[in-house]
Amino acid sequence: MEFTEEFTDEALDGYPVEYQETYEDVRPHQSSYVVPDNVRNFLIQFQRHVNQRHVDDIHQLYDSGFNRLTERFYKTTAWPSEVVGPLVNGDPLFLILYRELFFRHIYARLQPDVYHRCQSYYNYCDLFNHILSDDDPLNLSLPTQWLWDIVDEFIYQFQSFTQYRSKLSKRSTEEIDYLRNHQQVWNVHSVLNVLHSLVEKSNINPQLEAINSCQDPEKVAGTYGGDSLYRNLGYYSLIGLCRLHCLLGDYRQALKVLDRVDLNKKSTFANVPTCRVTLFYYVGFAYLMMRRYTDAIRTFCSILLYLQRTKLLIPKSYQYDQMVKQTEKMYHLLAISLTFCPMSVDESVNSSMRDKCGERMHRLTAGDEKTFTDMFSFACPKFLSPVPPPLDAGQDSHMDAFNAQNKIFLSEVRQQGLIPVIRSYLQLYTSMPIAKMAAFMDLDVEEFRTHLLRYKHKMYTPVWTSGPLLGGELKSVAGTDFFIEGEMIHITDTSVARPYGEYFVRETAKVAELNKSFRSMISHMR
Known part of the structure; x- marks a missing residue:
């Protein structure tokens, strides 16, 4: 599907984006706001590196500089908005990227209102229009961490808006009127359309198929797929689609979109730990809900063992706390899966699981439905309904999707009693x-x-x-x-005995190789 320059009705299958709205300042008094020198220099330097495509420098400013200045100047307030334009000579692409950070900061540190939510959506429309509507690949290079964060935050804000819109009893008359005038904002069809378009534009599926067949992916990459910006966004969009389908309760489709993703191979997602954790969490959860408990256990154990071995090497990004919470969820889901299908797992993972939910595991084995519900409620994603509630209903419906999935889950619990x-x-x-x-x-x-x-x-x-x-x-x-x-x-x-002999031979070979490396190192030092 080709995107037109302004997300026309045809491009969105009848769900137009109100792209004509312009970005307005969130804090009107900022016209007289004086930007601190450190922030001014940061923005000018940030723009220069973005325009010159210095990916390493961009990553340093994005990952460290922005967070450091946030802690110093904007811990409890929003970053400046309208005054930034003159500092960067009105650079339209940089301003779109800056606003992506601006709104993400509001979501992470402050409390976004309906206006913030809608304006952030329009800014994402702006960004994806630049990426998808040009005749040639966009002259832009961004770190893989930022590209993953863009896709991840895009889906998170859709999820947050859907939950916000479902709590109508807490909305004021002004908020409901605003929602009524912006009914196509964060529409599920628009979100799906963006992710599918990124996948198609990047030719990521043919590239993954070529890699799995030990062929050269460059031969099928095409003009856009050969560009790292499109290739990474396409890959991350596949994972985003898996997540989105899980949120909507379509677990078969969640796994279907990952047909060409090989979980056993190191790939692009291995460079971004939060992306890797997200991928394995949603794949494992989809297996669990499809009653494929062996596959769920294998998936959870694989990522949990990886996290145990690399915990100290994972950088503490703004998503680190979320990754820790997602890890806790996977231990609970692993405990549920093992209750349905007992099998041997890695001893270190088993020990950590019992430390976190040992007492509750006994109640799970006894078939206590309340324990199953509590653990499922904690560990499951925040399910969404694809259909927005009628704005005149005045009733909360944010728990309807969870109640439907919990009912299906408890039905399986009773059958397994x-x-x-x-x-x-x-x-x-x-x-x-x-x-x-x-x-x-x-x-x-x-x-x-x-x-x-x-x-x-x-x-x-x-x-x-x-x-x-x-x-x-x-x-x-x-x-x-x-x-x-x-x-x-x-x-x-019918259980298969563990191959202890092979294990000891393999580990002995590793020790011998390690000893050989140490000897070589010592000889060089002498």
């Missing part, structure tokens, strides 16, 4: 009469047969190994399987 008990009995015997085991569980024989069939059904699930994330081979993940012959249950242990 007796499975842990059945599993514990199966692990104790090699054969037993059906009537005897039914008596142990205080069930009649026919009802117990139903639960045995449910156990069989729940324990057979697709397990991903390679290729598209939706693929997988149907396997039994029970660890303990059985078959019924006449009135007898015959039980067999």
Whole structure:
């Protein structure tokens, strides 16, 4: 889909963006505001590096300089707005990038009102118009961290606005009137359209397919895909689409958009830790909600183990606290997944999980619905409804999407209610009469047969190994399987013994290699 210069109705499938509105100063009194010399020099230097495409210098100013000046001058107030234009000679592209930081600061440190939310949306429209509407790639280079933050913040602000608009009982008459006059602001179709357009413009899917086939991605990159700006934005938009579909409750589509993303390979997302955590969190959550617990456990363990090993190496960006909270959520989701499908996990991850939610894990095993609800409520994303509520209703609807997803989740909890008990009995015997085991569980024989069939059904699930994330081979993940012959249950242990020999050989080889490196280093020092 081609974007026109001003996001026309055709480009947005009937959802026009009120692009004609101009940016107005959020603090009118700033016309007389005196910019501190440090801030003035920062802005002039920032603009120069952006125009000259000095990515390393831009990253230094973006990652450190902006935050340092925020702590000193703008900890409780907004950055200057209208007075910045004359300082940078009205540079339109730089002002768009600056306003992206300006509004993000308001969201992070202050309390955005309806005006801020709408103006930030218009500024994103401005930015994406520059990126997508030109006939040639935009002459702009930005650090990968900033590019990821743009996509991440774009989706976050859409999520925040959707929640804001759903709490109508707290909105004043003026706010409701403003919302009524700006009904296409942060429309879900517009947000999806932007992300899909970035994916298509960058040719990121053909490039990923070429990489997975060990071919040269440059041959399929095209004019835009060969530019790092478009390639990175396209990649991050795939992850953004996965996140957005999870927020809307479409888990199959969330995994479908990542068909060509190989989680086992180091890729662009590995350079931005917050992006990597976001990717694995939403992939794992989608697997959990699709009842593919083995894949969910594998996904969560992979990223949690990575975070344990690299914790001290991850820079503390403005999203660091959010990443820590997301890590806590994944430990809770891992505990839920292991309750449904017990299996061995890395000892360090298991130890951390038990430290964080050990007591609650016992209640999960006992089938306590309140514990399941509390942990799910804490660990799940903030679900959204794609349809805005009628502004005249005057009722809050921000919990409707969560209640719908929680209802689906609790339905699975109830279906799995007796499975842990059945599993514990199966692990104790090699054969037993059906009537005897039914008596142990205080069930009649026919009802117990139903639960045995449910156990069989729940324990057979697709397990991903390679290729598209939706693929997988149907396997039994029970660890303990059985078959019924006449009135007898015959039980067999299907768990695979851990390859301790291979593990020790591999670790011994690592130690030998490390020892060799130390010897070489010492010899050079001498």
